[in-house]
Amino acid sequence: xxxxxxxxxxxxxxxxxxxxxxxxxxxxxxxxxxxxxxxxxxxxxxxxxxxxxxxxxxxxxxxxxxxxxxxxxxxxxxxxxxxxxxxxxxxxxxxxxxxxxxxxxxxxxxxxxxxxxxxxxxxxxxxxxxxxxxxxxxxxxxxxxxxxxxxxxxxxxxxxxxxxxxxxxxxxxxxxxxxxxxxxxxxxxxxxxxxxxxxxxxxxxxxxxxxxxxxxxxxxxxxxxxxxxxxxxxxxxxxxxxxxxxxxxxxxxxxxxxxxxxxxxxxxxxxxxxxxxxxxxxxxxxxxxxxxxxxxxxxxxxxxxxxxxxxxxxxxxxxxxxxxxxxxxxxxxxxxxxxxxxxxxxxxxxxxxxxxxxxxxxxxxxxxxxxxxxxxxxxxxxxxxxxxxxxxxxxxxxxxxxxxxxxxxxxxxxxxxxxxxxxxxxxxxxxxxxxxxxxxxxxxxxxxxxxxxxxxxxxxxxxxxxxxxxxxxxxxxxxxxxxxxxxxxxxxxxxxxxxxxxxxxxxxxxxxxxxxxxxxxxxxxxxxxxxxxxxxxxxxxxxxxxxxxxxxxxxxxxxxxxxxxxxxxxxxxxxxxxxxxxxxxxxxxxxxxxxxxxxxxxxxxxxxxxxxxxxxxxxxxxxxxxxxxxxxxxxxxxxxxxxxxxxxxxxx
Amino acid sequence: xxxxxxxxxxxxxxxxxxxxxxxxxxxxxxxxxxxxxxxxxxxxxxxxxxxxxxxxxxxxxxxxxxxxxxxxxxxxxxxxxxxxxxxxxxxxxxxxxxxxxxxxxxxxxxxxxxxxxxxxxxxxxxxxxxxxxxxxxxxxxxxxxxxxxxxxxxxxxxxxx
Numbered sequence: 001x002x003x004x005x006x007x008x009x010x011x012x013x014x015x016x017x018x019x020x021x022x023x024x025x026x027x028x029x030x031x032x033x034x035x036x037x038x039x040x041x042x043x044x045x046x047x048x049x050x051x052x053x054x055x056x057x058x059x060x061x062x063x064x065x066x067x068x069x070x071x072x073x074x075x076x077x078x079x080x081x082x083x084x085x086x087x088x089x090x091x092x093x094x095x096x097x098x099x100x101x102x103x104x105x106x107x108x109x110x111x112x113x114x115x116x117x118x119x120x121x122x123x124x125x126x127x128x129x130x131x132x133x134x135x136x137x138x139x140x141x142x143x144x145x146x147x148x149x150x151x152x153x154x155x156x157x158x159x160x161x162x163x164x165x166x167x168x169x170x171x172x173x174x175x176x177x178x179x180x181x182x183x184x185x186x187x188x189x190x191x192x193x194x195x196x197x198x199x200x201x202x203x204x205x206x207x208x209x210x211x212x213x214x215x216x217x218x219x220x221x222x223x224x225x226x227x228x229x230x231x232x233x234x235x236x237x238x239x240x241x242x243x244x245x246x247x248x249x250x251x252x253x254x255x256x257x258x259x260x261x262x263x264x265x266x267x268x269x270x271x272x273x274x275x276x277x278x279x280x281x282x283x284x285x286x287x288x289x290x291x292x293x294x295x296x297x298x299x300x301x302x303x304x305x306x307x308x309x310x311x312x313x314x315x316x317x318x319x320x321x322x323x324x325x326x327x328x329x330x331x332x333x334x335x336x337x338x339x340x341x342x343x344x345x346x347x348x349x350x351x352x353x354x355x356x357x358x359x360x361x362x363x364x365x366x367x368x369x370x371x372x373x374x375x376x377x378x379x380x381x382x383x384x385x386x387x388x389x390x391x392x393x394x395x396x397x398x399x400x401x402x403x404x405x406x407x408x409x410x411x412x413x414x415x416x417x418x419x420x421x422x423x424x425x426x427x428x429x430x431x432x433x434x435x436x437x438x439x440x441x442x443x444x445x446x447x448x449x450x451x452x453x454x455x456x457x458x459x460x461x462x463x464x465x466x467x468x469x470x471x472x473x474x475x476x477x478x479x480x481x482x483x484x485x486x487x488x489x490x491x492x493x494x495x496x497x498x499x500x501x502x503x504x505x506x507x508x509x510x511x512x513x514x515x516x517x518x519x520x521x522x523x524x525x526x527x528x529x530x531x532x533x534x535x536x537x538x539x540x541x542x543x544x545x546x547x548x549x550x551x552x553x554x555x556x557x558x559x560x561x562x563x564x565x566x567x568x569x570x571x572x573x574x575x576x577x578x579x580x581x582x583x584x585x586x587x588x589x590x591x592x593x594x595x596x597x598x599x600x601x602x603x604x605x606x607x608x609x610x611x612x613x614x615x616x617x618x619x620x621x622x623x624x625x626x627x628x629x630x631x632x633x634x635x636x637x638x639x640x641x642x643x644x645x646x647x648x649x650x651x652x
Numbered sequence: 653x654x655x656x657x658x659x660x661x662x663x664x665x666x667x668x669x670x671x672x673x674x675x676x677x678x679x680x681x682x683x684x685x686x687x688x689x690x691x692x693x694x695x696x697x698x699x700x701x702x703x704x705x706x707x708x709x710x711x712x713x714x715x716x717x718x719x720x721x722x723x724x725x726x727x728x729x730x731x732x733x734x735x736x737x738x739x740x741x742x743x744x745x746x747x748x749x750x751x752x753x754x755x756x757x758x759x760x761x762x763x764x765x766x767x768x769x770x771x772x773x774x775x776x777x778x779x780x781x782x783x784x785x786x787x788x789x790x791x792x793x794x795x796x797x798x799x800x801x802x803x804x805x806x807x808x809x810x811x812x813x
Binding site: 045046048049050081082084230231232233234235236239271272273274309310312313314315326327328329330331332388390391392396397398428431462464466470475478479482488591593594613615616617620621 | 677678679680681682683685686716717720721722723724738739740741743744745749752753756757776777778779780781782783784785787792794795796797799800801
């Protein structure tokens with residue numbers, strides 16, 4: 001596609017920028033074909049939690065010790081979170097090799113072995129990326145976890161230095177904006193409408209339509225807001241994107257501003273994401289240097305500024321009217337809609353609020369055209385969606401898939417199945433507003449409509465896998481505890497109703513449930529949905545309602561039998577040392593934080609049930625070769641009253 | 653690292669110094685509260701009244717906003733602030749046990765501070781490292797897959813520090 005406007009003129013500033021962009025592409029290619037090896041270390045937040053910074057400093061130490069010349073780059077999330085910390089090495093004439101589960105020691109070994117002895121260490125490698133093969137290391141794209149993925153939004157994450165704008169430009173970055181400044185506002189909105197893009201923040205409203213409403217509103221002042229207040233617990237897609245490729249989001253934001261005619265934009269990002277905030281600040285400064293912010297962007301005649309606002313820890317601020325109240329310096333409390341922000345938003349002015357991933361999609365659509373985007377997905381849900389695949393699943397991570405894949409493909413092919421291959425129970429989507437989908441939904445294609453029909457929502461993309469070790473009553477209780485705390489208090493039904501639902505769920509989990517409790521929960525749930533102003537209250541009962549709908553038997557077990565089938569609810573479980581298995585090794589005894597275990601060397605240990613706080617430490621530490629600690633709900637296990645010598649032979 | 657605040661006139665000067673770069677506009681209230689807490693580690697009464705005067709708001713309005721958001725604290729925290737993630741992924745993978753282990757180990761409840769003032773314990777919303785659950789953050793250092801054994805080793809680093 002050419003960058004010439006239909007009327008034949010190309011602004012000098014556009015020409016200058018395209019020249020810079022061309023140079024950046026050349027630099028990028030030179031880096032890719034450099035004789036100097038490159039070491040990429042994933043230092044996004046999850047990498048850091050796994051020890052990536054220690055790995056990084058160990059590599060640097062090894063390079064200087066062995067006097068090796070290599071470029072070390074810090075990159076964002078590669079998505080294989082279960083194998084963090086990760087690093088990749090690129091050597092001339094070789095495919096990139098990705099290494100995982102590293103420690104500072106193994107990381108420096110890999111660097112030294114591969115760079116000095118040319119030994120690629122297949123024992124520590126996850127896979128290769130590129131054309132050639134390396135003996136003993138699989139091609140990453142042949143692995144089931146990547147085969148089904150289409151990484152459009154995450155295309156740069158883990159490959160470029162997120163703090164270097166030229167890396168982004170070298171990979172086609174900001175060419176979408178270049179196109180946008182040469183299009184009319186109507187043309188940009190039309191392009192987005194044709195793509196079929198729907199908001200990635202939860203409700204899935206058409207982005208093009210939202211922009212059109214705001215474009216049509218007449219006002220000298222308009223605003224764009226990027227909602228980076230990723231509040232759903234269990235979701236981290238936006239964090240990863242902001243940490244790994246912040247410019248893709250910012251490019252989308254400038255395009256949105258141009259489409260609606262806004263001169264000021266805000267990014268509202270959670271304070272819990274310090275690294276994302278830092279990278280955003282760096283990126284915004286770089287944009288100013290390149291004339292991508294400020295007055296007269298790329299000679300378009302329109303200007304745009306971005307201010308970064310740090311959230312202060314209120315989940316309800318993910319709701320757009322509450323978010324705007326927070327930017328205005330007030331308590332983050334929602335207000336009724338209409339008027340919608342597109343006509344009356346921030347300080348009463350027309351405002352468009354888009355999610356992080358939505359904006360990254362906007363940049364992609366302008367860069368590659370709507371057809372490229374719309375070739376993925378289903379009839380009504382176009383494109384790809386990022387998900388954080390977490391919980392009781394083997395290969396936890398950040399994934400991106402086209403809409404329309406089934407839950408089974410996501411959990412089993414990409415996620416590798418449930419932890420310990422235990423029976424699948426449910427997938428929780430949509431955070432506290434969503435619901436738990438049981439195994440009967442494993443073969444339903446994942447898109448906006450199917451999840452809503454199942455009683456859940458797409459939400460922002462958290463996917464928490466649950467297996468037989470997860471208790472649905474506990475999960476419902478967890479979410480109601482969350483929404484009850486996060487309710488802003490404005491609507492009585494939300495404020496008091498969620499609390500009453502929580503109390504009932506607590507009673508059920510403690511074994512004090514009554515048969516009428518389930519009906520009471522259903523009744524309360526419907527009332528809260530009907531009587532709440534914003535999405536928080538309207539969806540807060542969903543986790544309880546869907547678990548009752550699909551797992552009524554588990555509620556009944558808690559209420560009628562006083563049993564927790566998943567053995568999670570503390571008041572309904574007990575731990576016992578199995579006398580026929582205990583070897584008297586003393587490990588659990590030393591580990592017990594409350595001294596509830598008595599025993600001695602070669603003596604069968606006994607747990608004093610009156611002292612036990614059910615923390616599960618003994619269960620966790622008992623060596624698998626003995627597996628002598630049992631966790632039960634229901635029938636108690638017969639054990640000796642006091643420690644007795646261990647059996648030499650198993651009793652009959 | 654932030655330094656501990658000192659009382660009296662010194663604190664008023666300190667607060668004045670923190671506020672002076674900000675515009676006297678209501679939209680600056682939350683950024684100001686964040687900046688003050690970053691510098692003083694918490695929001696003392698003097699700060700609330702100082703901010704109210706600076707922005708021409710009532711103290712009630714300032715406190716009303718500050719108390720709405722979970723980020724703000726009104727008492728001085730310990731030397732090291734431990735934040736335990738209470739996100740969903742952490743919850744289904746042992747976050748509760750981690751919190752309980754910390755409570756037992758440090759003899760302190762969430763929201764409280766150890767007797768020696770070394771640690772404060774906080775329960776926070778999702779930290780976004782869900783793939784490595786259960787997660788906790790001490791000061792600014794994240795720790796993933798924290799088992800009870802690993803926990804003791806981690807705490808020892810800060811006990812010495």
